[in-house]
Amino acid sequence: MLATHGLAMNAVRLARVPEIIQGAGALEALGATLAAYVPPGSALLLVADPGLRASGLIESAAAALRGGGYSALLCDDVQSDPTMAQADAAAAMARRERVAGVVAIGGGSAMDVGKTTAAVALADRPASYYGLCAQPFPAKRLVSVCLPTTSGTGSEATRTAVLAAQDHSKVWLWGDELKPSLIVLDPALTTGLPASLTAATGIDALVHAIEASTNANAHAANDVFCHEAIRLVARHLIRAVEAPADLQARAGMQRAATLAGIGIDNCGTAIAHNIGHALASLRPPRLRWARRAKRRACQPRLSGCCAAAASRSRSPGRAMIIFAQRNWRCRWRDPRMRRCAARTAARSPMPTCWPLPRSS
Numbered sequence: 496m497l498a499t500h501g502l503a504m505n506a507v508r509l510a511r512v513p514e515i516i517q518g519a520g521a522l523e524a525l526g527a528t529l530a531a532y533v534p535p536g537s538a539l540l541l542v543a544d545p546g547l548r549a550s551g552l553i554e555s556a557a558a559a560l561r562g563g564g565y566s567a568l569l570c571d572d573v574q575s576d577p578t579m580a581q582a583d584a585a586a587a588m589a590r591r592e593r594v595a596g597v598v599a600i601g602g603g604s605a606m607d608v609g610k611t612t613a614a615v616a617l618a619d620r621p622a623s624y625y626g627l628c629a630q631p632f633p634a635k636r637l638v639s640v641c642l643p644t645t646s647g648t649g650s651e652a653t654r655t656a657v658l659a660a661q662d663h664s665k666v667w668l669w670g671d672e673l674k675p676s677l678i679v680l681d682p683a684l685t686t687g688l689p690a691s692l693t694a695a696t697g698i699d700a701l702v703h704a705i706e707a708s709t710n711a712n713a714h715a716a717n718d719v720f721c722h723e724a725i726r727l728v729a730r731h732l733i734r735a736v737e738a739p740a741d742l743q744a745r746a747g748m749q750r751a752a753t754l755a756g757i758g759i760d761n762c763g764t765a766i767a768h769n770i771g772h773a774l775a776s777l778r779p780p781r782l783r784w785a786r787r788a789k790r791r792a793c794q795p796r797l798s799g800c801c802a803a804a805a806s807r808s809r810s811p812g813r814a815m816i817i818f819a820q821r822n823w824r825c826r827w828r829d830p831r832m833r834r835c836a837a838r839t840a841a842r843s844p845m846p847t848c849w850p851l852p853r854s855s
């Protein structure tokens with residue numbers, strides 16, 4: 496608490512938000528946009544989701560970079576559930592080719608690898624050296640740019656990355672150095688996302704916004720981002736699922752995901768993600784049970800039920816919040832999940848939020 500002019504004032508903290516450029520055609524303009532960050536003529540490392548190869552998006556991104564006078568080196572073998580080893584390989588390539596920046600295009604996996612690569616490439620330590628805040632990141636880092644092709648993880652706006660260690664457990668990396676220098680949101684990048692993934696990632700964004708605005712750290716300054724994200728999801732998610740080529744709906748969901756990402760970057764997540772993180776950090780042989788439980792915990796038939804609740808209610812955002820809170824309470828009663836989450840919290844320096852949402 497701060498005392499100001501005799502008044503008690505709650506201290507709030509808002510973290511740095513990277514520059515955000517949004518609009519159809521933002522991908523084609525990428526080369527020109529980057530001139531403010533990296534001198535033309537430099538080499539850039541393009542870290543891409545291999546699932547984008549068939550869509551032509553990787554080639555479009557490379558062409559945009561070449562159009563701006565950059566040479567583009569490609570690292571496009573990032574799998575879902577990316578590993579520390581992948582970030583190390585990309586960082587080694589960045590050092591060898593003396594690149595000036597990393598451009599990550601894809602979902603959360605590609606962005607997490609790209610962000611980590613940019614943060615660690617100018618030192619010679621492996622990414623695992625910085626895991627769980629064991630060591631601070633190097634003071635100098637490469638320019639880092641994120642172009643999300645899904646609208647959900649919000650990774651483009653956060654100072655976190657999750658990479659699998661050698662034993663397959665997921666390890667968090669955390670630090671402002673991971674946050675990109677620039678976020679480029681082109682809604683056309685998300686029109687190829689199948690309906691099921693559009694729904695699932697959209698619900699992820701919604702839950703980020705709900706959790707960040709209802710957990711113990713929540714404050715009014717951050718609610719601005721979260722509430723707008725909830726409003727955008729309520730307005731655009733169903734349309735984005737039903738009409739994948741609708742650029743307005745796609746742009747709405749893209750903005751929602753990034754705003755929700757800013758929300759969790761400021762105030763963290765809550766029960767649904769704590770359970771998910773706890774289960775994901777388990778190592779085999781308990782992995783199969785963990786995956787099954789995580790699926791049940793984190794996607795409790797939310798998409799269909801939320802959509803139904805929202806369409807019945809005059810206040811779709813509020814209907815979604817109430818629905819999600821009821822689900823969390825119900826899942827949270829499972830003692831196995833409580834134990835898993837508590838273990839992870841005990842060994843992680845990550846700021847996590849345990850209490851149940853404040854209002855019902």
Ligand SMILES: [Zn+2]
Pocket residue numbers: 648699700703768
């Ligand atoms: Zn999430």
